[in-house]
Amino acid sequence: MRPEERFDCVVIGAGVQGSFTAYQLAQQNRNTLLLEQFVLPHSRGSSHGQTRIIRKAYSEDFYVDMMEESYKLWAQxxxxxxxxxxxQTGLLVMGPEKSDGYLKVKTTLQRNKVPAVVLTxxxxNQHIPNLxxxxxxxxxxxxxxxxxYADRVLRTVQTQFEKLGGVLRDNEEVTDIKPGPCVTVCTSAGxxxxNSVVITAGPWTNALLAHTGLQLPLEVVKINVCYWKEKVSGTYHVKKRFPCFIQTEGExxxxxxxxxxxxxxxxxxxxCYHMGSRTDPDQRDRQTERTDIDILRRFVARCMPGLIPEPAVVESCMYTLTPDHNFVLDCHPTYNNIIIGAGFSGxxxxxxxxVGKLLCELSLGEVPSFDLSPFRIRRFQTNTKSAL
Ligand SMILES: Cc1cc2nc3c(=O)[nH]c(=O)nc-3n(C[C@H](O)[C@H](O)[C@H](O)COP(=O)(O)OP(=O)(O)OC[C@H]3O[C@@H](n4cnc5c(N)ncnc54)[C@H](O)[C@@H]3O)c2cc1C
Known part of the structure; x- marks a missing residue:
């Protein structure tokens, strides 16, 4: 055991959200410790793998506004x-033309003047062959x-954090949090x-919050991450300008x-299918439900003639869902020096x-750069009192 150490801020969980929060705090010259339970890099949370989609195609204006800022920060x-x-690959959005889901995304993009081209x-097929x-x-x-490039993102932001003087300790599980004017964090090693603690523990959020007397209505689901083989290699390659795509809803x-x-x-x-099956994060690999793969098989057979409609590789990842699929970005309702970033809902x-910038602002007691009302914990109280 090391002797007790003092920091301005301790961030728990070195996934994408904790890593960016720690980096933002270090940029503000705060003496920051970032703790991770597993040896880095690992593939047991939600941030691993090589790729993620970046887009402004949302139904809600507040996400489009936040993405405006996010793109700038990614470039920085x-x-x-x-x-x-x-x-940049572009994102193809498809869905029943008159459906709520498709129409909301289309009108939100138009209202916010996000560059987009409507196809007929x-x-x-002139623009998108093989689909x-x-x-x-x-x-x-x-x-x-x-x-x-997700894995590269984590490596980069953690390296930049350490270059700014931040302390990153992996293979160190947080076992207790003792709230107070200063927060005490106990780990497997110290x-x-x-002065403040930020909890960005992904699927393990409620396990940590239990030490503070709070439970949020979060549901952890396992996602089968499926890779489908091209019949002719290169047909859907990024260099052939095949875009990312979303099929909003279907039959x-x-x-x-x-x-x-x-x-x-x-x-x-x-x-992948944007829905999984409930799991305990420590028992992820025991969840063997595959109905999502049946749905995907039929989609691939129907819409992607250049792919073999049987997944060649299946990996695992987890989502932490809130009831409305909006994030939790807020202070703890009882201890305002404990900040929570959770429920990123896939x-x-x-x-x-x-998110890193906002959690940093909350932990420093500053006015957040965006209106956080969609992300406040109190929104759950009317519907899900028992969970709180
Ligand atoms: C298959 C899949 C596809 C996705 N696609 C997209 C996409 O295209 N675009 C997009 O924007 N998003 C996408 N997402 C969502 C996105 O990846 C997640 O929202 C994001 O990674 C959540 O990050 P996080 O930091 O909250 O959680 P995590 O990455 O799970 O990080 C939490 C960390 O906390 C650590 N931890 C937990 N408990 C403790 C403890 N007691 N002590 C110390 N450390 C602890 C964990 O080990 C973990 O490393 C996808 C997610 C999945 C699973």
Missing amino acids: LEKEAGVQLYR PDNF RLAEGDGALVEITAGVL VYVA ETKEHIYGLPSNEYPGLVKI HGFKFGPV
């Missing part, structure tokens, strides 16, 4: 570190969307005292299906830099 980090983290059934637009579906391409899907051009594994295209990666 790329410049500062001299590393490419983003590649007649010109669709079949379903009968009655509308389609548009959001131009500036693309791919983030005890730390800090048999409650949630959207999304895909990325082949990139990380030669000849394999990542296509769409938080692209917001990493702006």
Whole structure:
């Protein structure tokens, strides 16, 4: 055991959100400790893997506004570190033309003047070969969307954090949090005292919050991350300008299906269903439900004629869902020096830099740069009193 150490801030969890929060705090010259339970890098949370989609295609204006800032911060980090983290591919959005989901995204993009091109059934295949637009579906391409190189992002932001003097300790599990004017954090290897603590523990958030008397209505689900083999290698490659895509809804899907051009594994295209099966994060690999893969198989057979409709590789990842799928970015209701960033509901990666900035502002007691009302804990109280 090391002797007790003091920090301005301790950040718990070195996924994308904790890493960006720690980096922002170090940029503000705060003496910051970032703790991670597993040896880094690891593939047991939500931030691993090589790619994520970055987009402004949302139904809500507040996400579009936050993405405006996020894109700027991604570019700043790329410049500062001299590393490419983003590649523009465009994002194809498809969905029943008159459906709520598709129409809301389309009108939100138009209202916010996000560069996008609407495709028609007649010109669709000229722009997007090897993909079949379903009968009655509308389609548009959001131009500036693309791919983030996720693993590289984590490495880069953690390196920049350490260059700024931040302390990163992995293989060190937080076992207790003792609230107070200064917060005490106990780990498997030491005890730390800090003016504030930020909890960014992904699927383990409620396990940590239990030490502070709070439980949030979070549901952890396992996602089968499926890669599909091209019949002719290169058909859907990023260099052939095949875009990322989202099928907003369809005959048999409650949630959207999304895909990325082949990139990380030669000849394999990542296509997933945005819904999983409930799991305990420590028992993830015992969850063997595969109905999502059946849905994907049928989608691939129907819409992607250049792919073999059987996944060639299946990996695992987890989402931490809130009831409304909006994030939690807030102070603890009882202890305002404990800050919570959680419930990223399977769409938080692209917001990493702006989430880091907001959690940093909350932990320093500053006015946050964005209106955080969609992300406040009190929104759950009317519906889910028992969970709080
Ligand atoms: C398959 C898949 C595809 C996705 N696609 C996209 C996409 O295209 N675009 C997008 O924007 N988002 C996407 N997301 C969502 C995005 O990846 C997540 O929202 C984001 O990674 C959540 O990050 P996090 O830091 O909150 O959680 P995590 O990455 O899980 O990090 C939490 C960390 O806390 C650590 N921890 C927990 N408890 C303790 C403890 N007691 N002590 C110390 N450390 C602890 C964990 O080990 C973990 O490393 C996707 C997610 C998945 C699973």
